[in-house]
Amino acid sequence: MNKTQSILLRVLYALSNFAVVVYVIAFVVNVLTSASPATSKAIKSFQLEDINVTRRQHQELTPSQTLEGWFKNNVIVHEYKRGTVHLRFRSWNELMSFPAVSFQLGWLLYWLIIGLVVLGVRQLLAALRKNMIFTRRNILWLQVIGFSLIALPLSGWLMKELFIHCISEMGMNDSGYLLHNASRFTSSETIWGSILLVIAFVFRTGAQLKEENESFV
Secondary structure: OOHHHHHHHHHHHHHHHHHHHHHHHHHHHHHHOOOOOHHHOOOEEEEEEEEEEEEOOOOOOOHHHOHHHHHHOOOOOOOOEEEEEEEEEOOHHHHOOHHHHHHHHHHHHHHHHHHHHHHHHHHHHHHHHOOOOOOHHHHHHHHHHHHHHHHHHHHHHHHHHHHHHHHHHOOOOOOOEEEEEOOOOOOHHHHHHHHHHHHHHHHHHHHHHHHHHHHHO
16 A cells, blocks of 8 residues: 555545544434424424425416316426425424334434444445455445445435324424425435445455465465
Protein backbone atom coordinates (compact mmCIF):
# COMPACT_ATOMS: atom_id res chain seq x y z
CA MET A 1 0.00 0.00 0.00
CA ASN A 2 1.53 3.30 -1.07
CA LYS A 3 1.45 6.54 0.89
CA THR A 4 -1.44 8.05 -1.08
CA GLN A 5 -3.66 5.01 -0.52
CA SER A 6 -2.76 5.00 3.16
CA ILE A 7 -3.74 8.67 3.54
CA LEU A 8 -6.98 8.10 1.61
CA LEU A 9 -7.96 5.15 3.80
CA ARG A 10 -7.10 7.14 6.90
CA VAL A 11 -9.38 9.98 5.77
CA LEU A 12 -12.20 7.60 4.85
CA TYR A 13 -11.86 5.82 8.19
CA ALA A 14 -12.07 9.15 10.03
CA LEU A 15 -15.18 10.05 8.02
CA SER A 16 -16.74 6.68 8.85
CA ASN A 17 -16.11 7.31 12.56
CA PHE A 18 -17.76 10.71 12.19
CA ALA A 19 -20.72 9.06 10.44
CA VAL A 20 -21.09 6.58 13.31
CA VAL A 21 -21.10 9.42 15.86
CA VAL A 22 -23.66 11.39 13.83
CA TYR A 23 -25.86 8.30 13.48
CA VAL A 24 -25.74 7.53 17.22
CA ILE A 25 -26.59 11.14 18.12
CA ALA A 26 -29.45 11.28 15.59
CA PHE A 27 -30.80 7.91 16.77
CA VAL A 28 -30.70 8.88 20.46
CA VAL A 29 -32.27 12.28 19.76
CA ASN A 30 -35.08 10.71 17.72
CA VAL A 31 -35.76 8.05 20.33
CA LEU A 32 -35.46 10.08 23.54
CA THR A 33 -36.94 13.43 22.51
CA SER A 34 -40.57 14.17 21.72
CA ALA A 35 -39.72 16.03 18.47
CA SER A 36 -42.92 18.02 19.03
CA PRO A 37 -43.48 21.80 19.17
CA ALA A 38 -44.19 22.95 22.71
CA THR A 39 -47.54 24.44 21.72
CA SER A 40 -48.75 21.18 20.15
CA LYS A 41 -49.03 19.44 23.56
CA ALA A 42 -47.92 16.20 21.88
CA ILE A 43 -45.77 13.74 23.81
CA LYS A 44 -44.14 12.24 20.71
CA SER A 45 -44.02 13.17 17.02
CA PHE A 46 -42.80 11.37 13.93
CA GLN A 47 -42.03 12.85 10.54
CA LEU A 48 -41.96 10.88 7.29
CA GLU A 49 -41.20 12.23 3.85
CA ASP A 50 -42.14 11.13 0.35
CA ILE A 51 -45.79 10.40 1.14
CA ASN A 52 -48.37 10.79 -1.64
CA VAL A 53 -50.94 13.35 -0.52
CA THR A 54 -54.16 14.33 -2.28
CA ARG A 55 -56.82 16.77 -1.19
CA ARG A 56 -60.08 15.29 0.01
CA GLN A 57 -62.08 18.01 -1.76
CA HIS A 58 -62.50 17.44 -5.48
CA GLN A 59 -62.68 20.28 -7.99
CA GLU A 60 -66.12 21.23 -9.20
CA LEU A 61 -66.94 19.76 -12.59
CA THR A 62 -67.35 22.16 -15.48
CA PRO A 63 -70.10 21.52 -18.07
CA SER A 64 -67.55 19.75 -20.24
CA GLN A 65 -66.63 17.46 -17.37
CA THR A 66 -69.96 15.73 -16.87
CA LEU A 67 -70.14 12.15 -15.70
CA GLU A 68 -70.76 10.96 -19.24
CA GLY A 69 -67.78 12.91 -20.54
CA TRP A 70 -65.60 11.56 -17.75
CA PHE A 71 -66.28 7.98 -18.87
CA LYS A 72 -65.70 8.83 -22.55
CA ASN A 73 -62.41 10.68 -22.12
CA ASN A 74 -59.28 9.04 -23.53
CA VAL A 75 -57.00 10.39 -20.82
CA ILE A 76 -57.93 10.48 -17.14
CA VAL A 77 -55.54 12.35 -14.85
CA HIS A 78 -55.33 11.84 -11.09
CA GLU A 79 -53.18 14.51 -9.51
CA TYR A 80 -50.88 13.17 -6.82
CA LYS A 81 -48.40 15.22 -4.85
CA ARG A 82 -45.73 14.11 -2.43
CA GLY A 83 -45.25 15.75 0.91
CA THR A 84 -43.84 15.48 4.41
CA VAL A 85 -46.29 14.21 7.01
CA HIS A 86 -46.03 14.89 10.74
CA LEU A 87 -47.81 12.57 13.16
CA ARG A 88 -48.29 13.71 16.75
CA PHE A 89 -49.38 11.47 19.59
CA ARG A 90 -51.01 13.54 22.32
CA SER A 91 -51.41 10.85 24.99
CA TRP A 92 -49.65 7.72 26.19
CA ASN A 93 -52.72 5.69 25.28
CA GLU A 94 -52.29 6.78 21.65
CA LEU A 95 -48.54 6.21 21.70
CA MET A 96 -48.82 2.71 23.19
CA SER A 97 -51.77 1.53 21.09
CA PHE A 98 -51.22 -1.47 18.83
CA PRO A 99 -51.15 0.48 15.51
CA ALA A 100 -48.75 3.03 17.01
CA VAL A 101 -46.42 0.41 18.49
CA SER A 102 -46.42 -1.49 15.18
CA PHE A 103 -45.36 1.66 13.35
CA GLN A 104 -42.68 2.43 15.94
CA LEU A 105 -41.23 -1.06 15.55
CA GLY A 106 -41.09 -0.55 11.77
CA TRP A 107 -39.47 2.84 12.32
CA LEU A 108 -36.92 1.29 14.69
CA LEU A 109 -36.13 -1.49 12.20
CA TYR A 110 -35.45 1.09 9.48
CA TRP A 111 -33.04 2.97 11.71
CA LEU A 112 -31.25 -0.21 12.81
CA ILE A 113 -30.68 -1.23 9.19
CA ILE A 114 -29.11 2.17 8.49
CA GLY A 115 -26.93 1.64 11.56
CA LEU A 116 -25.76 -1.73 10.25
CA VAL A 117 -24.70 -0.11 6.96
CA VAL A 118 -22.78 2.66 8.74
CA LEU A 119 -21.10 0.24 11.15
CA GLY A 120 -20.25 -2.21 8.35
CA VAL A 121 -18.55 0.48 6.27
CA ARG A 122 -16.50 1.54 9.28
CA GLN A 123 -15.42 -2.04 10.01
CA LEU A 124 -14.37 -2.60 6.40
CA LEU A 125 -12.30 0.58 6.30
CA ALA A 126 -10.67 -0.38 9.60
CA ALA A 127 -9.61 -3.72 8.10
CA LEU A 128 -8.34 -2.13 4.88
CA ARG A 129 -6.22 0.27 6.91
CA LYS A 130 -4.42 -2.78 8.34
CA ASN A 131 -3.99 -4.18 4.81
CA MET A 132 -6.43 -7.00 5.61
CA ILE A 133 -8.41 -7.63 2.43
CA PHE A 134 -9.36 -11.25 1.70
CA THR A 135 -10.53 -12.21 5.19
CA ARG A 136 -13.67 -13.96 6.36
CA ARG A 137 -14.46 -10.97 8.58
CA ASN A 138 -14.48 -8.65 5.56
CA ILE A 139 -16.66 -11.10 3.65
CA LEU A 140 -19.14 -11.13 6.54
CA TRP A 141 -19.31 -7.35 6.69
CA LEU A 142 -19.72 -7.07 2.92
CA GLN A 143 -22.65 -9.47 3.13
CA VAL A 144 -24.15 -7.56 6.07
CA ILE A 145 -23.91 -4.27 4.17
CA GLY A 146 -25.22 -5.84 0.97
CA PHE A 147 -28.27 -7.46 2.55
CA SER A 148 -28.91 -4.33 4.64
CA LEU A 149 -28.95 -2.13 1.54
CA ILE A 150 -31.34 -4.53 -0.18
CA ALA A 151 -33.56 -4.57 2.92
CA LEU A 152 -33.51 -0.77 3.30
CA PRO A 153 -36.18 0.10 0.69
CA LEU A 154 -38.29 -2.86 1.86
CA SER A 155 -38.17 -1.66 5.47
CA GLY A 156 -38.87 1.90 4.30
CA TRP A 157 -41.96 0.73 2.45
CA LEU A 158 -43.12 -1.26 5.48
CA MET A 159 -42.52 1.67 7.82
CA LYS A 160 -44.66 3.99 5.67
CA GLU A 161 -47.40 1.38 5.33
CA LEU A 162 -47.54 1.04 9.12
CA PHE A 163 -47.41 4.83 9.45
CA ILE A 164 -50.41 5.38 7.18
CA HIS A 165 -52.27 2.41 8.70
CA CYS A 166 -51.70 3.86 12.17
CA ILE A 167 -53.14 7.23 11.13
CA SER A 168 -56.13 5.58 9.44
CA GLU A 169 -56.82 2.98 12.14
CA MET A 170 -56.72 5.53 14.95
CA GLY A 171 -58.75 8.13 13.04
CA MET A 172 -56.04 10.79 13.45
CA ASN A 173 -56.07 12.27 9.96
CA ASP A 174 -57.44 15.77 10.41
CA SER A 175 -55.19 17.28 7.73
CA GLY A 176 -57.71 17.36 4.90
CA TYR A 177 -55.46 15.14 2.77
CA LEU A 178 -55.61 11.51 1.75
CA LEU A 179 -52.32 9.69 2.35
CA HIS A 180 -50.76 7.00 0.16
CA ASN A 181 -47.46 5.17 0.29
CA ALA A 182 -45.13 6.46 -2.44
CA SER A 183 -42.26 4.06 -1.69
CA ARG A 184 -41.23 1.04 -3.74
CA PHE A 185 -39.76 -2.30 -2.83
CA THR A 186 -36.60 -1.55 -4.81
CA SER A 187 -34.39 1.51 -5.26
CA SER A 188 -30.77 2.42 -6.01
CA GLU A 189 -29.83 0.82 -2.66
CA THR A 190 -31.03 -2.51 -4.04
CA ILE A 191 -28.54 -2.26 -6.93
CA TRP A 192 -25.66 -1.27 -4.66
CA GLY A 193 -26.50 -4.06 -2.24
CA SER A 194 -26.51 -6.62 -5.06
CA ILE A 195 -23.13 -5.33 -6.28
CA LEU A 196 -21.67 -5.69 -2.77
CA LEU A 197 -22.94 -9.27 -2.54
CA VAL A 198 -21.13 -10.03 -5.80
CA ILE A 199 -17.97 -8.43 -4.38
CA ALA A 200 -18.40 -10.53 -1.23
CA PHE A 201 -18.48 -13.64 -3.43
CA VAL A 202 -15.26 -12.51 -5.13
CA PHE A 203 -13.68 -11.90 -1.73
CA ARG A 204 -14.71 -15.38 -0.61
CA THR A 205 -13.05 -16.88 -3.68
CA GLY A 206 -9.93 -14.81 -2.98
CA ALA A 207 -9.89 -15.92 0.65
CA GLN A 208 -10.19 -19.58 -0.36
CA LEU A 209 -7.30 -19.23 -2.82
CA LYS A 210 -5.23 -17.50 -0.17
CA GLU A 211 -5.90 -20.30 2.34
CA GLU A 212 -5.04 -22.94 -0.26
CA ASN A 213 -1.76 -21.22 -1.11
CA GLU A 214 -0.83 -20.87 2.55
CA SER A 215 -1.61 -24.53 3.23
CA PHE A 216 0.38 -25.56 0.15
CA VAL A 217 3.43 -23.60 1.30
